[in-house]
Amino acid sequence: MLQREKATLLQWLGLKSEIDYAKNTLLGGFIGASLILFVLILLLVSIAVLLMIVATVFEGGLLIADGQAEVIRNLGLLLAATVGLPFLVWRSIVAQKQVNVAEQGHITDRINEAVKGLGAEKVIKQIKKTPRYKKKNDEWLLEKGKPVPALRPDGEPIIDVENFEESVPNLEVRIGSIYALERIALDSPRDHIQIMEILCAYLRENAPAKSLNPWQPKITERPKVRTDIQAVINIIGRRTKKQIEIEWTNRYRLDFRNTDLSGGDFRYGDFSGAKFHSCRLEAAMFDRALLHGSQFFGSLLNYASFMNAELRGTRFDEITLNQPEPTPGGMVESINMGKILGISLIGANISAVDYLGEDVEMQRTFGTKDTTLSSELEEKRKCLSEHCKKLGQLRHGEKQVKIQSLTQKIQEHGFLNWCAFDQNDLTVGSQYKKFMSSLGLTGFPYFDD
Numbered sequence: 001m002l003q004r005e006k007a008t009l010l011q012w013l014g015l016k017s018e019i020d021y022a023k024n025t026l027l028g029g030f031i032g033a034s035l036i037l038f039v040l041i042l043l044l045v046s047i048a049v050l051l052m053i054v055a056t057v058f059e060g061g062l063l064i065a066d067g068q069a070e071v072i073r074n075l076g077l078l079l080a081a082t083v084g085l086p087f088l089v090w091r092s093i094v095a096q097k098q099v100n101v102a103e104q105g106h107i108t109d110r111i112n113e114a115v116k117g118l119g120a121e122k123v124i125k126q127i128k129k130t131p132r133y134k135k136k137n138d139e140w141l142l143e144k145g146k147p148v149p150a151l152r153p154d155g156e157p158i159i160d161v162e163n164f165e166e167s168v169p170n171l172e173v174r175i176g177s178i179y180a181l182e183r184i185a186l187d188s189p190r191d192h193i194q195i196m197e198i199l200c201a202y203l204r205e206n207a208p209a210k211s212l213n214p215w216q217p218k219i220t221e222r223p224k225v226r227t228d229i230q231a232v233i234n235i236i237g238r239r240t241k242k243q244i245e246i247e248w249t250n251r252y253r254l255d256f257r258n259t260d261l262s263g264g265d266f267r268y269g270d271f272s273g274a275k276f277h278s279c280r281l282e283a284a285m286f287d288r289a290l291l292h293g294s295q296f297f298g299s300l301l302n303y304a305s306f307m308n309a310e311l312r313g314t315r316f317d318e319i320t321l322n323q324p325e326p327t328p329g330g331m332v333e334s335i336n337m338g339k340i341l342g343i344s345l346i347g348a349n350i351s352a353v354d355y356l357g358e359d360v361e362m363q364r365t366f367g368t369k370d371t372t373l374s375s376e377l378e379e380k381r382k383c384l385s386e387h388c389k390k391l392g393q394l395r396h397g398e399k400q401v402k403i404q405s406l407t408q409k410i411q412e413h414g415f416l417n418w419c420a421f422d423q424n425d426l427t428v429g430s431q432y433k434k435f436m437s438s439l440g441l442t443g444f445p446y447f448d449d
Helices: 025-060 066-118 171-187 189-206 227-237 241-249 375-393 400-411 427-438
Strands: 121-131 159-169 310-312 339-341 343-345 365-367
Touching (some): 066 171, 171 227, 189 227, 365 427, 375 400
Parallel strands (some): 310 339, 343 365
Antiparallel strands (some): 121 159
16 A cells, blocks of 8 residues: 655644634634624724824815825825725635636646546557368368368468457556546545546446356456556555545445456455445455445455455345355355454355354354355354244243253354344344444444435
């Protein structure tokens, strides 16, 4: 992660570079009243000076002594100063507004220029070589099951050569435009969300998910994303604290929906609150990433790594995580390797995960009856159902000890907070909110309301 934020002179002096005027309206009202009082005093002083000049002139008559002339001159200068001060302030305000308008116009031009570069393409020349083969009676001549190549008199094979041109993305120009947009977002906080929308749209258009079916055969080598796509991921992942505060204040979520970012490197980045809906993220790397309140609804996460990722209130509803298959004595390293607190697995297929931590850690997860589990976890969930069934059959009295024992086992069970109904049941939403509230995870980015 690059260090993007540097302290300004005002911050070094203990002052904020930008003041939030809405947070202290009382002080603003006091300053406003003081300014009005100051203007009234200037007005009264101007009237008093004007009256003094008139009085001095009438007192001296047509012939004014040298001393009186100097007094009148000084009073005139004072009058000019008191009258001219408000106009000077007004001119300064107008000049500053003009500077702001010019600056915003310049930023708009920079954005437009950068956006043009995002669609840059270049033409490359290619050569297509097509060998000729022998025919007889409109049928290919075969030798050992292979077509026989046509030969020239000198014995060399006859090959047709075709030159053609092809348009491909100009990655150099596009990457330059991507970094230009990052710079604009740093220079102009008011345009930050707009820049993020542009970059996310670039991902959706240039890396669309054509299918969410798992790879066949199984992945043996990590797929690579295009250089410009990875550049966008890097830029979004290293947003400053100030930029993230702007997003959260406006309840803005990064929109990665329906993208194919398999093999993408999200490590150490902050993608909290992002929408990874219906994404193909096979073998993607989220190690040590911040994913507070991120949503992976319906995404494909096979072979993805989440080592030490901050999974606080992360939504994995309806995800597919069924590869690689667990092996006896082994363990699939996926979401179970993250720092789990309040993750949701509603209706998910996590059959590749055979371990979600000890019971205390598992109680920080939430799922439903239709969450598909590995055989080990499914067996563990059945134990809870059996405990609950036995508890319902017992009555008070001589079996009080058994009731207490079963109650304790249920309270300590890892699936304690899971819903007994499937994801379509109306009680799931309220039970999930209650679960999140018990962990202190409320408001944005965990909920939009």
